[in-house]
Amino acid sequence: MRILFLLTFIWVELASCTKQNFELKFSSIENLLLKDYSLNEIKDELGPNFKLVIQDNLEWRFRDDSKNWESIITVTFDSTTKVIRGILFTAPYSRLIEYSDELEKKLGYAVIRKINALEEYKNSSKNLGAHIYKTINNIYGDKIILYGIYNNSFVSKNENNKELIGTWFTPHVASVNIKFNTDQTFEFNDYNESKKSEELHTGSFELTKDILTLHYSDRQKQDFKFYKGEHGDDRYYIKNSTHYFIKQDY
Numbered sequence: 001m002r003i004l005f006l007l008t009f010i011w012v013e014l015a016s017c018t019k020q021n022f023e024l025k026f027s028s029i030e031n032l033l034l035k036d037y038s039l040n041e042i043k044d045e046l047g048p049n050f051k052l053v054i055q056d057n058l059e060w061r062f063r064d065d066s067k068n069w070e071s072i073i074t075v076t077f078d079s080t081t082k083v084i085r086g087i088l089f090t091a092p093y094s095r096l097i098e099y100s101d102e103l104e105k106k107l108g109y110a111v112i113r114k115i116n117a118l119e120e121y122k123n124s125s126k127n128l129g130a131h132i133y134k135t136i137n138n139i140y141g142d143k144i145i146l147y148g149i150y151n152n153s154f155v156s157k158n159e160n161n162k163e164l165i166g167t168w169f170t171p172h173v174a175s176v177n178i179k180f181n182t183d184q185t186f187e188f189n190d191y192n193e194s195k196k197s198e199e200l201h202t203g204s205f206e207l208t209k210d211i212l213t214l215h216y217s218d219r220q221k222q223d224f225k226f227y228k229g230e231h232g233d234d235r236y237y238i239k240n241s242t243h244y245f246i247k248q249d250y
Contacts, residue, residue: 026102076204086150093143127152133202150183168245
């Protein structure tokens with residue numbers, strides 16, 4: 001009887017361990033790219049804690065509401081091939097040193113750039129890159145950080161992307177600017193009129209013909225028109241109802 005009870009206990013314990021809660025670590029996020037998971041497999045891997053809250057043809061966003069800070073994982077991918085381009089996740093500011101050490105000391109990433117709120121890393125052997133954005137506030141007002149890991153081999157088929165990459169400014173308001181990176185992420189320095197304060201927004205972008213879509217890490221996506229000037233004007237412009245940008249080269 002005791003043996004039967006012991007075997008039953010062991011079976012229950014093993015069954016409860018078959019699906020561990022997904023832990024927010026770079027190594028865990030990295031595995032989702034290196035093992036070539038499909039989108040549905042990623043959905044299963046993130047469960048049961050992370051629930052799919054946004055699903056469109058460019059990104060899937062998952063959220064864990066059990067934490068007292070905003071815990072989000074965003075999966076970005078090519079809408080045609082469904083090739084996963086990168087995975088972004090949020091975590092408390094207190095884990096910054098832990099994540100930096102994991103990238104450099106445990107996973108073999110090398111720092112290639114550190115400027116202001118951005119740290120960028122590269123791992124040539126795995127053909128992956130990573131970044132850390134350090135100035136993001138969540139809905140609770142506490143500091144959190146956006147971490148990202150992306151596939152260096154992803155190349156956009158949109159020829160206009162080469163014109164888009166770089167820094168764009170609002171004429172006569174240099175503090176309002178946006179930078180588009182080669183890994184399909186952006187850094188948007190904006191000004192909040194209602195709060196009378198500067199804000200940094202980050203996320204991924206998608207350019208489809210003349211429509212530029214910003215997929216923010218902490219809010220709904222936003223569309224802009226990306227177009228070239230007329231009557232001999234070779235410059236490109238980015239515009240919507242509230243913003244207007246010209247590239248830094250000009």
